[in-house]
Amino acid sequence: MKVEELKYDEKGLIPAIVQDAATKEVLTLAYMNKESLEKSLQTGETWFYSRSRQELWHKGATSGNTQQIVEIKYDCDQDALVVCVKPNGPACHNGTNSCFVESVYQNKEAIESNVSDYQILANLEKIIEERDINRPEDTYTTYLFEKGVDKILKKVGEEAAEVIIAAKNRDVEELKWEASDLIYHLFVLLREQKLPFSDILKVLEARHEEKQGK
Structure with a gap:
């Protein structure tokens, strides 16, 4: 599968679920475009596209909390990614390992x-x-x-x-x-x-x- 063969939305973006490769915990949900995905593949670290700033951003560029990519998988519809990483520190800007901390429901x-x-x-x-x-x-x-x-x-x-x-x-x-x-x-x-x-x-x-x- 080539980068350009994935199915991006009308804005050229594809959702990327970032998961800890060791614990399988979901760390965050971000978005990639073709350029950020290509940079991720080239560098071996996660790059995303900021919808609010409308620019590429390298995870951990300022915080040091980079994410080493272990594997990138795509779903059966080819319109979503799972990025398995080895995190070098917290994934969330709040300082938590994951952006998903609070629960709506627990069994x-x-x-x-x-x-x-x-x-x-x-x-x-x-x-x-x-x-x-x-x-x-x-x-x-x-x-x-x-x-x-x-x-x-x-x-x-x-x-x-x-x-x-x-x-x-x-x-x-x-x-x-x-x-x-x-x-x-x-x-x-x-x-x-x-x-x-x-x-x-x-x-x-x-x-x-x-x-x-x-």
């Missing part, structure tokens, strides 16, 4: 029965992100953000110590709970530091690839 039972092991972590990161942005009252996560980094660091240290004690005592049930608490507080710390979990995965992936090459 919690269906969500809970259809989450992969990694998706549980992605959901946790999203909930913590929402707590940081909205700061709802009477939630523990809001309390941690309001207290600041010193309190969060203290909790990470406490939970790490509890993990060590549980493991030393060979108490598997206690270890499960303490490890879960440690992961939660670590995610809060990552959010406070504005460090996406996907960046941690990139480091792990790079280490894996390095070992595979030896």
Whole structure:
């Protein structure tokens, strides 16, 4: 399929759904024209067309939050794209990983029965992100953000110590709970530091690839 063979609308645009290649989370919806799509293919990073400014824009040109393209797919009607990327930081200008944060509807039972092991972590990161942005009252996560980094660091240290004690005592049930608490507080710390979990995965992936090459 050539760029010019895709079906653009009357303004020469085609919708591009940007998706995290690792987590499969939908990051944003943008638009491309032939020129921005060609630039995306040439550079390996996302370029879009701004309908408000009526000009091309390179994602991350000013923020540094570029998106490395893994794959671009088109639908059966050839009039929409899915751009799978490795994001180098938040996709949204509000500082969130995804532009799609708030829900109109949630079927919690269906969500809970259809989450992969990694998706549980992605959901946790999203909930913590929402707590940081909205700061709802009477939630523990809001309390941690309001207290600041010193309190969060203290909790990470406490939970790490509890993990060590549980493991030393060979108490598997206690270890499960303490490890879960440690992961939660670590995610809060990552959010406070504005460090996406996907960046941690990139480091792990790079280490894996390095070992595979030896």
